[in-house]
Amino acid sequence: MQYMLLIYEPNEPYANASEAFLSEVVAKHMALSAELRESGQMVSGDGLQGVETATTVVTDATGGQSLHDGPFAETREQLGGYYLIDVPDLDAALAWARRVPVVPGGKVEVRPVMIY
Amino acid sequence: MDLGGAIAGARSRVVAALAARFRDLDLAEDAFSDAALTALAVWPADPPRDPAAWLWRAALRRGLDATRRARTRAEALHDPPPPDPTPEDLAMQADEPIIPDERLRLIFVCCHPALAPEARAALTLKVVCGLSTARLARAFLVAESAMLQRITRAKAKIAAAGVPFEIPTRAAWRERLGAVLATLEIAYAQAYEDAALAGDAADFAAEVLRLSGLLAELLPDDPEVLALAALVRFAEARRPARLDDSGAMVPLDQQEVVLWDERLIADGARLLDRAAGEKSTGPYRIMGAIHGAHLARRETGATPWPTIAALYDALILLRPGPVTAVNRAVAVGMARGAEAGLTALGDIRTDRDLEDWLPWQAARAGLCEQAGLPAEALAALDAALALGPPPAERLYLARRRDAVSAAVRAG
Numbered sequence: 213m214q215y216m217l218l219i220y221e222p223n224e225p226y227a228n229a230s231e232a233f234l235s236e237v238v239a240k241h242m243a244l245s246a247e248l249r250e251s252g253q254m255v256s257g258d259g260l261q262g263v264e265t266a267t268t269v270v271t272d273a274t275g276g277q278s279l280h281d282g283p284f285a286e287t288r289e290q291l292g293g294y295y296l297i298d299v300p301d302l303d304a305a306l307a308w309a310r311r312v313p314v315v316p317g318g319k320v321e322v323r324p325v326m327i328y
Numbered sequence: 329m330d331l332g333g334a335i336a337g338a339r340s341r342v343v344a345a346l347a348a349r350f351r352d353l354d355l356a357e358d359a360f361s362d363a364a365l366t367a368l369a370v371w372p373a374d375p376p377r378d379p380a381a382w383l384w385r386a387a388l389r390r391g392l393d394a395t396r397r398a399r400t401r402a403e404a405l406h407d408p409p410p411p412d413p414t415p416e417d418l419a420m421q422a423d424e425p426i427i428p429d430e431r432l433r434l435i436f437v438c439c440h441p442a443l444a445p446e447a448r449a450a451l452t453l454k455v456v457c458g459l460s461t462a463r464l465a466r467a468f469l470v471a472e473s474a475m476l477q478r479i480t481r482a483k484a485k486i487a488a489a490g491v492p493f494e495i496p497t498r499a500a501w502r503e504r505l506g507a508v509l510a511t512l513e514i515a516y517a518q519a520y521e522d523a524a525l526a527g528d529a530a531d532f533a534a535e536v537l538r539l540s541g542l543l544a545e546l547l548p549d550d551p552e553v554l555a556l557a558a559l560v561r562f563a564e565a566r567r568p569a570r571l572d573d574s575g576a577m578v579p580l581d582q583q584e585v586v587l588w589d590e591r592l593i594a595d596g597a598r599l600l601d602r603a604a605g606e607k608s609t610g611p612y613r614i615m616g617a618i619h620g621a622h623l624a625r626r627e628t629g630a631t632p633w634p635t636i637a638a639l640y641d642a643l644i645l646l647r648p649g650p651v652t653a654v655n656r657a658v659a660v661g662m663a664r665g666a667e668a669g670l671t672a673l674g675d676i677r678t679d680r681d682l683e684d685w686l687p688w689q690a691a692r693a694g695l696c697e698q699a700g701l702p703a704e705a706l707a708a709l710d711a712a713l714a715l716g717p718p719p720a721e722r723l724y725l726a727r728r729r730d731a732v733s734a735a736v737r738a739g
Binding site: 213300301305307 | 440442488489490491492494496497499500
């Protein structure tokens with residue numbers, strides 16, 4: 213089954229982070245991706261640019277559309293990246309999700325993907 | 329032949345085997361119900377040699393038919409040719425099919441930590457124990473429609489999220505088993521909750537007792553599993569002594585020991601002895617030992633408070649939390665003096681507002697009374713009564729309030 217691991221983290225730890233801290237985070241993700249690829253369970257995965265770069269297309273009740281500067285919801289944790297993996301079951305997906313590097317307060321949501 | 333008894337006795341094993349075979353809880357339950365209905369019609373005239381094997385064969389047949397029908401619909405075939413016999417069909421033609429014991433797998437599926445704890449408890453009691461949605465709704469104090477929705481959602485999540493029908497791996501074992509034990513604990517708490525519902529709740533508690541016994545049978549070497557099974561037996565043994573004739577709650581250390589159920593106590597003690605043979609110590613073993621220590625009053629006539637306080641000192645490290653901390657404060661008060669107890673009560677740190685928490689106010693009232701502070705005790709009892717305790721506890725607290733207030737006036 214395919215699962216998407218959606219990574220939500222608070223922004224503060226990244227806002228004024230040192231170069232060293234950021235490269236450490238990147239290195240951890242690279243290591244995890246390498247291991248996932250090696251296991252044959254990686255479909256894809258990427259980090260997203262910050263929410264200050266987000267633009268949201270809003271469709272209202274009557275079908276009219278407008279643009280909103282920012283993410284769809286202003287929450288403390290924001291979607292910052294994802295892994296798409298292909299594993300036998302939820303337990304395997306949760307085991308990978310636990311290993312996604314996040315800062316304190318970070319959350320990884322595990323969602324099965326519908327395959328059409 | 330006791331038809332109902334034979335069907336109930338075979339149920340968990342057959343449903344578990346069906347669920348593991350078809351990876352579908354609804355299909356397993358429906359196939360078993362169909363087979364049981366047929367059995368009720370057929371058995372009186374033609375009783376089977378092995379009712380469980382008969383039910384397994386009949387339910388497996390129905391399950392296979394249902395999956396074939398679903399496949400046929402999906403492929404939109406008209407008038408399909410009769411299918412070739414599958415290995416299952418051939419196995420079923422054998423005289424005595426062996427029913428694989430998949431009950432542990434089924435329990436792990438129903439108690440998966442990806443499901444909310446209340447949903448786990450309800451689903452396990454429904455699927456593994458066969459309790460009706462109506463019965464569960466009464467036990468969990470929700471409307472039947474809400475209970476049905478809870479169970480339907482849990483089943484849908486198991487199917488859609490890919491919860492595995494497997495025994496967890498070593499890496500996940502502790503967490504998964506912890507979720508199973510927590511589920512049983514919630515289920516029993518539901519049964520224990522209201523002592524006033526003696527008949528109904530006792531019958532529900534019997535199901536939880538059976539389930540914890542089944543788990544101890546399936547995992548006979550796990551000390552925490554054995555200890556939890558012991559713990560629910562000890563707690564249930566005291567049910568007949570928990571209310572007095574007026575319906576008021578009787579605290580554990582004042583209960584009439586002759587009312588305790590000796591058979592359940594003996595069963596629990598045997599389980600706890602087996603747990604004691606294992607090396608590791610977990611919270612359920614300590615809780616079992618605490619219950620066991622209270623029950624020792626049968627023989628000695630006195631509650632061994634110093635032992636109980638020492639056990640709580642250990643428990644608070646393994647399972648910190650306000651409930652453990654309040655119970656510990658009471659035990660410390662009895663073992664080491666009211667001052668020590670009040671200090672322990674005052675040291676509790678939690679997000680909860682303790683002033684608005686019934687167990688905290690009730691414990692505070694007892695400790696203040698013990699410390700010779702009747703005015704403070706009276707205030708705590710008033711606060712506890714204002715928090716809307718259940719009827720049996722209300723009667724007990726009101727009675728104590730009258731006694732303390734008489735003492736305050738006299739003093």
